[in-house]
Amino acid sequence: MNEGVLAVDLGGTNLRMAAVADDGAILHLTRRSTPKSVTPVELISLAGEMADECIAKIGSETTLLGIAFAAPAPSARNSEGILTRLPNIPTLNGMNLKAALRDRFSFPVTVENDAIAAAIGEHWMGASKDADTSIIITLGTGVGGGIIIDGEPYRGVDGTAGEIGHVCVIPDGHPCGCGSRGCVEQYASATAIVRMARENGLDFSTSRDVYNAFQGGDERAAIVFRQMGSYLGIVLAGLVNTLNPDMIVIAGGASGAWDAFIGPLKDEIHLRAFHAPSTRVKIARTQLGDNAGILGAARSAILNAESLTVV
Numbered sequence: 001m002n003e004g005v006l007a008v009d010l011g012g013t014n015l016r017m018a019a020v021a022d023d024g025a026i027l028h029l030t031r032r033s034t035p036k037s038v039t040p041v042e043l044i045s046l047a048g049e050m051a052d053e054c055i056a057k058i059g060s061e062t063t064l065l066g067i068a069f070a071a072p073a074p075s076a077r078n079s080e081g082i083l084t085r086l087p088n089i090p091t092l093n094g095m096n097l098k099a100a101l102r103d104r105f106s107f108p109v110t111v112e113n114d115a116i117a118a119a120i121g122e123h124w125m126g127a128s129k130d131a132d133t134s135i136i137i138t139l140g141t142g143v144g145g146g147i148i149i150d151g152e153p154y155r156g157v158d159g160t161a162g163e164i165g166h167v168c169v170i171p172d173g174h175p176c177g178c179g180s181r182g183c184v185e186q187y188a189s190a191t192a193i194v195r196m197a198r199e200n201g202l203d204f205s206t207s208r209d210v211y212n213a214f215q216g217g218d219e220r221a222a223i224v225f226r227q228m229g230s231y232l233g234i235v236l237a238g239l240v241n242t243l244n245p246d247m248i249v250i251a252g253g254a255s256g257a258w259d260a261f262i263g264p265l266k267d268e269i270h271l272r273a274f275h276a277p278s279t280r281v282k283i284a285r286t287q288l289g290d291n292a293g294i295l296g297a298a299r300s301a302i303l304n305a306e307s308l309t310v311v
């Protein structure tokens with residue numbers, strides 16, 4: 001009899017669920033669009049439907065040990081399990097996800113911040129597999145962050161650690177959804193790339209369009225990505241000095257523009273961070289891509305099930 005878990009990645013655009021074996025193999029993966037203005041009841045109903053599909057597909061060969069949900073909320077794993085500050089899915093603000101999942105599913109429930117889940121996933125199966133201390137930055141609608149120290153995710157006292165996207169780079173800069181101003185999220189997310197392109201006279205609706213313009217030789221698009229790389233590099237230089245990591249993994253949709261921003265990013269790290277940690281740190285692209293969060297959530301559920309067994 002094989003063992004596995006259900007892992008869910010909740011995003012503003014897609015809800016993805018997979019049945020994952022305890023060795024990390026994805027047994028079945030299913031995806032739905034996240035309904036616009038999804039309510040807590042709709043979310044749980046959709047998750048239930050997807051779980052039924054996964055369970056039917058894997059058959060009775062695999063025993064499921066638990067379910068883990070990666071959510072784009074800073075304190076997703078706090079003791080109360082209440083989701084707060086979901087700028088892209090505001091209708092779920094205040095939802096007690098953990099309690100709702102417990103009511104619907106008969107297995108142990110784990111709720112994890114999505115960027116921390118991605119960090120756990122890359123450390124388990126991906127780019128930072130051999131790195132004891134690593135940082136992941138996810139460049140999507142926002143900028144997420146996750147930190148692994150000595151092989152363990154670092155969550156902080158309230159479970160909110162790793163909010164690297166909200167490190168300030170310009171004190172009086174662009175207003176941020178978090179209530180502050182000039183956070184690096186406002187200069188390095190996919191959303192920010194589109195805004196900065198517009199400020200430079202390029203009217204596109206996606207960061208991919210801006211990248212295509214860069215590839216076509218558009219100097220205004222090149223300026224946008226240079227700014228993005230520089231601001232991100234300034235923040236990462238601070239983290240390199242603070243944590244002395246083996247590796248920084250860059251993930252998320254906007255990481256696809258790698259060649260457009262990685263030069264200025266590395267330049268800032270080497271310019272600003274101390275010599276030893278800045279020459280030590282490797283800057284790597286995600287190896288798991290879209291599956292980093294789902295695999296990290298799966299790993300959390302497996303560890304949670306093991307700890308319950310021990311107790």
Ligand SMILES: [Zn+2]
Pocket residue numbers: 165166167176177178179180181183185
């Ligand atoms: Zn912010």
